[in-house]
Amino acid sequence: MASFKKDGNVWRVQVARRGVRLSGSFPTKKAAEAWAVERENEIMKGTYSGAGSRTVADLFDEYAKRVSDGKAGGQWERTRFKAFKKNFPDLAAKLLTETNSHDWGLWRDERLQTVSAGTLIREANLFSAAFHMARREWKWIDKSPMTDMRRPKEPQARDRRISANEEGRLTLALGYAPGNAPETISARVALIVQFAIETAARASEITGLTWDRVHERHFHLDKTKTGVARDVAMSARAREIIEEVRAVTGTQQTVFEVPSASLDALFRKAKKRCGIEDLHFHDTRHEAITRLAKKIDVLDLARMVGHRDLRMLQVYYNESAHDMAAKLG
Structure with missing residues (x-):
């Protein structure tokens, strides 16, 4: 029936x-x-x-x-x-x-x-x-109906970076003050933004980071977008951020104790209050990789951020021609 x-x-x-x-x-x-x-x-x-x-x-x-x-x-x-x-x-x-x-x-x-x-x-x-x-595998059909569907042209890769001024305005809008314990979720979102810029980790990787995977100079990610686990080195500032949140969330399971939905909502609201346009949280990865490329070897960088194809680094490396010219003297 x-x-x-x-x-x-x-x-x-x-x-x-x-x-x-x-x-x-x-x-x-x-x-x-x-x-x-x-x-x-x-x-x-x-x-x-x-x-x-x-x-x-x-x-x-x-x-x-x-x-x-x-x-x-x-x-x-x-x-x-x-x-x-x-x-x-x-x-x-x-x-x-x-x-x-x-x-x-x-x-x-x-x-x-x-x-x-x-x-x-x-x-x-x-x-x-x-x-x-x-x-x-399932043998349900003989041909995919989408095989002959015309797809739109791939959009040009984003090259949006976060300026120091924008980073500071977001930090202020989220209610974080250096030297004060990040008791509120909003303040910890500000630290997540900074942590992302220091490490090039994705939003989901940061919100899902647990204390048992944090070590002295690196943290381990077993759940990543690509499905491949990796270790991520931490700068001095990244280690400082870890210690700042440890005082508040050290007895909890996750490091930042910020749900993914809260990170997204609070980031959007802060961005709106600051009048910052066309900025996505994922742009922190562009900023991080561009900064890190000045400090570590390209192979080390690819391993740190989880790119098996070195060509992907070109998508995220967004140094301006003006800054490149400054290096040339």
């Missing part, structure tokens, strides 16, 4: 017959009922083949469960799948055997009305990975 449930803008249906369990998402209850009747008849007649009855939503749910859950960026992937099913219920409800590059071209065009080309490309890469998994 099939069961139906309204979930936002879609109807979810589950079918359980003779040990076969299926689920689907549809824009209307009528469409869900028709699908359920057809699947139940196939199961009872013994003609159900499996792959032909799965929807795009089924694929994304399966991928999230079997692949995303084991990845460092799994939460981002699950969020993207959830948003897709909510915003594109008709496409989510389409059978895998019926969706094609035309459907995804329409998705691309509509999505580009609200997001940047970079965001679209990241989402397309995720969805494409799910389709290729379904083709290569």
Whole structure:
């Protein structure tokens, strides 16, 4: 017997017959009922083949469960799948055997009305990975419907750096005062910004850093964006920051005791109060790598920041021609 449930803008249906369990998402209850009747008849007649009855939503749910859950960026992937099913219920409800590059071209065009080309490309890469998994390993489909979808041109890499003036204004706006214990989350966010500039660590790596992975002159990251663990050397200032927060959070599990959501929200608010435009937290990585490149060898730098491809350092190294000229004399 099939069961139906309204979930936002879609109807979810589950079918359980003779040990076969299926689920689907549809824009209307009528469409869900028709699908359920057809699947139940196939199961009872013994003609159900499996792959032909799965929807795009089924694929994304399966991928999230079997692949995303084991990845460092799994939460981002699950969020993207959830948003897709909510915003594109008709496409989510389409059978895998019926969706094609035309459907995804329409998705691309509509999505580009609200997001940047970079965001679209990241989402397309995720969805494409799910389709290729379904083709290569799960044998659900013979071809990915996104293979022939035209993708927008890769956007030019950001070269935004943080000036000393901006760093100081953010520190003040976040309520941090040198010499005072960083009792508030806001004050610790200010220290996270400074720590990121000193170490080139990513936001998620810093907020997830635990005391057991902090050593005298370096800290260890076992959960990184690339999935490869690494050790990160600490400058004198980075070690000072660690000691400043130790007095407040030393008995807690994480070093800074700042949830990722709080870091994002407080950074955005402080930036707005300061009137600083076009600045992302990830720009601290550009600033850090540019500064560190003046102090350590390129191979050491690549190892420290987790870049296996040295060409990636060129993306983050954003020294200005004016400053380069000063070195030439």
